[in-house]
Amino acid sequence: MIIRMDLGAASYDIVMERGCLSRAGQLLNLKRKVMIVTGELVPRIYAEKIAEQCQEPYIHTIPSGESSKCFPVMEELLAAMLEASFTRHDCVCAVGGGVVGDLAGFAASCYMRGIDFYNVPTTVLSQVDSSIGGKTAVNFRGIKNMVGAFWQPKKVLIDPDTLKTLPSRQVSNGLAEALKAGLIADEELFSAFETEDIASAPEQVIEAALAVKKRVVEADERESGLRKILNFGHTIGHGIESVTGLLHGECVALGMIPMCSQEVRTRLIPVLEKLGLPVSVQADPDEVLTAVLHDKKMFSGKITVVKVPAPGNFVMESIMLEELPELIKMVVFK
């Protein structure tokens, strides 16, 4: 299955197909130098599978975890490309999760002012979320994704077979973003989570979530309007992520709860529980609040949040900062 992203000159295909990693040599232009960027915890075999199909492969492994999304780690990657005499006609290929994709994509966007980038996401989260949309970034001075670029990949390969090696907690972590897509824009997708055993066969849900994200990103590539709805659950979610050891999708799951109507929440909680996602967390609500304000760089009186009054529907709402503690307390307990 191919999802075509229509973004003018920056258009590209997302190829989703079991075993497509083995066909990378046909699907991508690998007849050049290829800097394969992967993570310490990503099964090595995926990067090696790509490498064996390249004319001149280099594998660059970054430490796992969000802390790798920083200037020093990016500079090491850029230095490796320089060391190997990469020119503008060579390319970068990310093989791994969101951290790998965000970092490698940003490096590709600025090496010699921009070279080709391929993305091969190997986790549910990165397949659903960071594989599509062209957002690349590093964190900076404690703020997530503070510095980066919109840099669309030339192609994305999603091989569902890579999910077989993924721990179940990581599967649920990614499904939280698919659930988010259902809640804001696809009631049927949300219902599937209620009635089916998604975690054991996530493929169709990934497809449906990508379809939602495709529509939104095509309408607003640079997030000047509609694309903000994809931040549903992220305002409080990012705050929780900063002060706990929870995974991104787990925090988004928590962050969605206060932003749903009572009716939706009643249906959402059992879905989260079924997926093994948290529905509450022990942390200091004041610390979460501070993190939210820091993350949003907010000093004025208002903030725009996305709310879901009914499954498949969203509203953008401007709320007072004073309302935030009340919302946070719905999921964060001391």
Place this chain on the structure above:
Amino acid sequence: MIIRMDLGAASYDIVMERGCLSRAGQLLNLKRKVMIVTGELVPRIYAEKIAEQCQEPYIHTIPSGESSKCFPVMEELLAAMLEASFTRHDCVCAVGGGVVGDLAGFAASCYMRGIDFYNVPTTVLSQVDSSIGGKTAVNFRGIKNMVGAFWQPKKVLIDPDTLKTLPSRQVSNGLAEALKAGLIADEELFSAFETEDIASAPEQVIEAALAVKKRVVEADERESGLRKILNFGHTIGHGIESVTGLLHGECVALGMIPMCSQEVRTRLIPVLEKLGLPVSVQADPDEVLTAVLHDKKMFSGKITVVKVPAPGNFVMESIMLEELPELIKMVVFK
């Protein structure tokens, strides 16, 4: 006079007008936070003139010289923006020469994945050269402009009055790039250098050189083809720049000499002498060669250079690396 850069969604105006700095408040959208980036050696009055027309100005001064084009100095600038709670709707305004513009532009391109950038070049070199084309960058591991972005400004203000404070060596330094434009694409412009006293009234020459660069950049925004002709004189020039203390334009002047036909060279030398630009330099030719190869990241046998067989005409020529020493020795003596 307004030069309209036609680059689709990234189109913008270059306003060239005596005294336009005093009208910045009308010409630019300064009703927001504005990070005015300027250089230590740039007369402070220019940044202050812009600042007094801003709703919420910040002035950030970087050390003068090429060594400021680096990640650490850029990170300080990004941190200053973060510190002042800049959002995506705020902007960066460069006031100074090419180093200031390149660094500020790259920072604007990646702060929150890109915010508005204005450029107010105050030297002949930056008015002729770096103000137009959207190239931003930092140097990295000894290589000029290795990491950066194509990020078009929202508007460029060129105030010829700022040249009154410019040392004459800096005027000639910038005129070398205008002379380059004449040699490759505008015979009349080249002739003006032969017959007129350009250095004392550079305004018209700046205009003519901008017209050349506009045509070239519009045809090839991302330097995949034609735009490479703007590198005329830069291959050997960059090499000389790396190993001597000469200014960029001075090195370009030297770098052009070997790339001209005998006929053109005979006319070029007196022009360079009139402008006070060097026509030869004492340095180690082998060191220059090493620097050229390093700069071009060349390890293969061939390199494409731009040559000028007659004023206003260029040819792209593929030469063997072995031919480089001979060319270098035309201007570099031990």
